Amino acid sequence: MTLQVDNLFSGYRQVPVLKDVNFSIKFGEIVGLIGLNGAGKSTLLKTILGLIEPQQGSVKINGQSIVDNHKDYAQNIAYIPETPILYEELTLKEHIEMTALGYNIPVDVAMQRAEPLLKMFRLDKNLNWFPTHFSKGMKQKVMVVCALITDAKILIIDEPFLGLDPIAIRDFTNLLKERAADGTAILFTTHVLSIADELCDYFLMLRAGVLIGQGNVSELREQFMMPEASLDDIYIAMTEQEEAL
Incomplete structure (x- = not known):
């Protein structure tokens, strides 16, 4: 039982923001989506939510896309936006x-x-x-x-800790762990890497619409060839690589 993203190209007015994005999230996993502002994180979340139609590729929950069954797809997802609606x-x-x-x-x-x-x-x-x-x-x-x-078996959260006081952050973090333990797949974006490092099973590193790394911290160290790096170090390295492009 998974959220499966395959060969995804997505964006606005036929201009792809996301380019050939591939990953899967099993139910019960907590995944952090990490990247600079403008990397395409919100576009990815909106595409998963069905707010943006993929230009190419697919997003499926248990093998079913939003086109296959809109109601079932939508009821499998709950969303917490960065700005409350x-x-x-x-x-x-x-x-x-x-x-x-x-x-x-x-x-x-x-x-x-x-x-x-x-x-x-x-x-x-x-x-x-x-x-x-x-x-x-x-x-x-x-x-x-x-x-x-x-x-909902998939929880999508955009910057979940903005606006929350420290006690609420602690309580919310514990709630996310409980939901994952009960089988909910959780995907969230954040710049609070200290919490992400403690909370997530693995990470998706997004740069300019391309997934340039995915896995737990040990796997990211191998991918970035930084054997002693922290998550912060890897994020900074990704940032420096983007600035050098």
């Missing part, structure tokens, strides 16, 4: 209920799942609040809660 006219409780409807989860089940998460993130007293009253960090926590109450 909330509806100003809906309360926190209504956001949870809307998420439940989108994933065909009974509302009472969704609220039961949400309850410990709301307490963890100190949102349990804010169910009737509208987003206009939330700080950026609170909005981000709402997105986390809505994603984690679903049955």
Whole structure:
């Protein structure tokens, strides 16, 4: 059971941002997508989510693409964007209920799942609040809660730690480990390499739309011929290589 990306070319107006990208993520794995701003990370996430149609190649979940079965594909993915996307006219409780409807989860089940998460993130007293009253960090926590109450087997996260306080980062990191242990595949982008190093099973190193390395830190050391390097060292080396192009 995997997320499989094969020979993927994707971008905007027929101009490829991603060029021949290939990788797979098994359920239960946590994968960090690492690269400079403009490397194509968001384009890759949007293509996996079905927001951008591939120009060539394929993205499949358990052998099924979004074209094969849009509903099944979409319900297998939950997304936490870098910038929270909330509806100003809906309360926190209504956001949870809307998420439940989108994933065909009974509302009472969704609220039961949400309850410990709301307490963890100190949102349990804010169910009737509208987003206009939330700080950026609170909005981000709402997105986390809505994603984690679903049955999605793939969790896509863009810069998950932005806007979160240190306690929330710790709690969210632990939640990701728990979800992976339960069989969820997690792909996330981040520039907080210290957390990524501790959290991820392996990494995808993206430079100018091309995967130039993938694997755990030991495998990346071999690929970059840096036997003693840390993840930070490898990232800096990748950056320097890009600047030299």
